[in-house]
Amino acid sequence: MSRRRSSPGSRPRRLLHPGAWWAWAVGLAVVALRTTNPLLLGLVLAVLAYVVAARRSDAPWAGSFAVALKLGVVVIVVRMLFPVLFGNRVPGTTLFTLPSVTLPDWAAGVSIGGPVTAELLVGAFYQGLRLAVVIACVGAANSLCSPSRMLRSLPNALYEAGVAITVALTFAPQLAVMSSRVREARRLRGRATSGPGAFASSLVPVFEGALERAVLLAASMDSRGYGRHGRAPVRVRRAAAALTLGGLVLCGIGAYGVLDASVPLVLRAPALVAGGLALAGSLVLGGRRSDRTRYRPDPWAGEEWAVLGSAAAAVVGVIASGWAGSALDPSVYPLEVPQLPVAAAVGVLVAALPAWVAPEPPSLASVAAPPALEVAA
């Protein structure tokens, strides 16, 4: 994973627009959502890993991909464990039989234990793998650009919501640091560090600490002008915010509709288009209230288009495969050896192009090791 390709020629190192990376990751996630073919899913995973290894920076958040992979393994295991324990009984090749428990009549639909079939396991594995690959897509996007950079690119009308989300994102890690400190402090007083009593009595100091930090942060943000009312009239500000939020909701519904064939037609492309229009409107309004500015907005250049295009190719490939009737969802009953759908596979391979096309990120932590946390308790 630490392999880093040197770029051809000497292109300047820069960070790709976060929107391009997220679009790329979303594209691959769409591919993953439309298939349970383990070969195609494996290919998506390989492409993700290759691009992340080639183009991630050395910032602290670059480790998210590895975390996402671990989480994915857990998801697969859990997904396979559930049908084994509470499986819906399907006929097939029985691998082994678990002792079954007879439940009373009122729980008639549920069974515990019983025979475990190969079909059951393989089906669960496909489903779990699909979810794991989607998680890996999100992890890859996080590795390639920090989530707060993505939020920085939000339209002006959502600026404050964006900052609030950024702050919320830092809350969980802080809570973790705080609770480990409190646990250490308990040990220093000679008390047990595990058990329900220890957990209950450490809740108060943990939340106290986290809240105190939140208040400090709020004070710091306020004294740095966060939430200033600009000169734009209240009506314009509200209209812009409403349009943005409404547009995002419509886009979300539309995107879901495009993915799920059971959604009524009106909630597919039309919703997507209406949402896009609302967002455009909010941008125009937001642009008029020029009371807030952006520092070095990320440029959107040819490289961004190329990355976006590679993701589009992957999506087009998987849709084409679907139309062509290729094995996007290999049969589980009866079990069959999955075939690689050619168009989808080519599309996913095209999505590996960012490993060469995207600019190399500048070195962030080039100076020495980070200082030890000032912790000790």
Added chain:
Amino acid sequence: MIRFDHVTFTYPGAERPTLADVDLVVPEGELCLVVGTTGSGKSTLLRAVNGLVPRFSGGTLLGRVEVDGRSTEAVPPRELADVVGFVGQDPAAGFVTDIVEDELAHVMENLGVAPDAMRRRVEDVLDLLGLHELRHRPLATLSGGQQQRVAIGSVLTAGPRVLVLDEPTSALDPGAAEEVLAALTRLVHDLGITVLLAEHRLERVVQYADRVVVLPAPGRPVVVGEPGVALADAPVAPPVVELGRLAGWSPLPLSVRDARRAAADLRARLAPLAPDAPVASPARPRPAGRGPALARVEGLHGGYGAVRALRGVDLELHAGEVVALMGRNGAGKSTLLAHLVGLRPPERGSVQVGEAEPHRLAAREVVRSAGLVPQEAGLLLYHDTVAAECTAGDRDADLAPGATRAVLDRLVPGVDPRAHPRDLSEGQRLALALAVVLAAEPPLVLLDEPTRGLDYPAKRRLVTVLRELGAEGRAVVLATHDVEVVAEVADRAVVLAEGEVVADGPAREVVVHSPVFAPQVAKVMAPEPWLTVGEIAAALELPAGTGSAS
């Protein structure tokens, strides 16, 4: 520039006002230092400048606070962002973004500064504070001094005319503190920014101040004046000022340089009386010999996660010695202490405390062999009242009821048993945490940055306590940046750098000739190896700390 007009402020539920009838004018372009004991309202005064008090604290503020002609009553802090830059005690707690450059730009984005002006100002501030090499670095990877400079930069880009700083150097090692102060003086001298700052470590800042505001004990009027005059009988004063008081110099010296020029006579008088380094002075008789070894660290490697904080540390701690553990922020001091109480297992090498390896012991057994007071002493306290805390301390360590309270009374007599630990002063809270740790009678006592947030009288009490602990035959280790306290209390100094021991020896030898770790008195008296005002007073047979609180 800043005007306090009969300001009285009371926190909600408090009986007495924290600020009583404060009248204060800070003219443009001054560096004004706020001085006072803990709990005298320094932070409250600073936070009132841009209206964080009372808007973020609650409470009632009577009177009027004006900055640049704008009243904080009329507008919230955010509308004052272009006039007042406020940097709190913990810079990292106030960061909003995760990259240095973005953090600097955040305030300008809020103010709506034009993009090209923004770029120019970011470059200016990067140069001004020497941050250009760090511009793309994630904030989480910066050292304490760098974070503090970024925090200052992040308000400076708004082009404020007033900068308010709460304890900007307290958490920093001497080197990092120098960086921050150099940046500040540059701002005052080159840009004419008005700076109002509070700092416990007067020895670091007083020489740069144009004026000093002394917040006195409750009920007395605020004293404002030239540093030399205002400090003449302030309850807190840095060592050079105390030396000046002792020697009767007038005007009082504020910097090592001033004092050195005045001290030629004194040096000559003291030359024949010089303490025979490294043997201790009459003020601090050295224990006859080293006691038995209480703890032994051999070839210790360890750290937090991916951070290698320690790379092969060898150390032996003996009964009856007070050891100062020094070094840069992040040099591995805290990690070493954590290993000594078994908070984490060594990666390589070994740690022996008494007969056992601390990380293999149950918590209950560790507290009998080694006790650690962490940097935030408050973390050790979780009960509602001091009395409940003491009872819990007795129970945790299987002691007779009242044992912890007895220790506390020895450290600081007369702490109200009904008070909430949070409402105690820093010094009292530290004493309570120390009492909880000491109640189990551990032979090895470890303290991490115990003097952070302590004023001079509280530090003096701590020094007395630590010496007593040493005299009782315990080994005391304090990890600290505070060279003045090291000079007062340590027998031995150990300097860590990059996770290795780079110096280990009698405190006097280690400290006197180091330009970074030498206390002020040592710098004034060099080449004679004097460390503290107390030693000199004893040698001259004068009462120490004339006119001060001790």
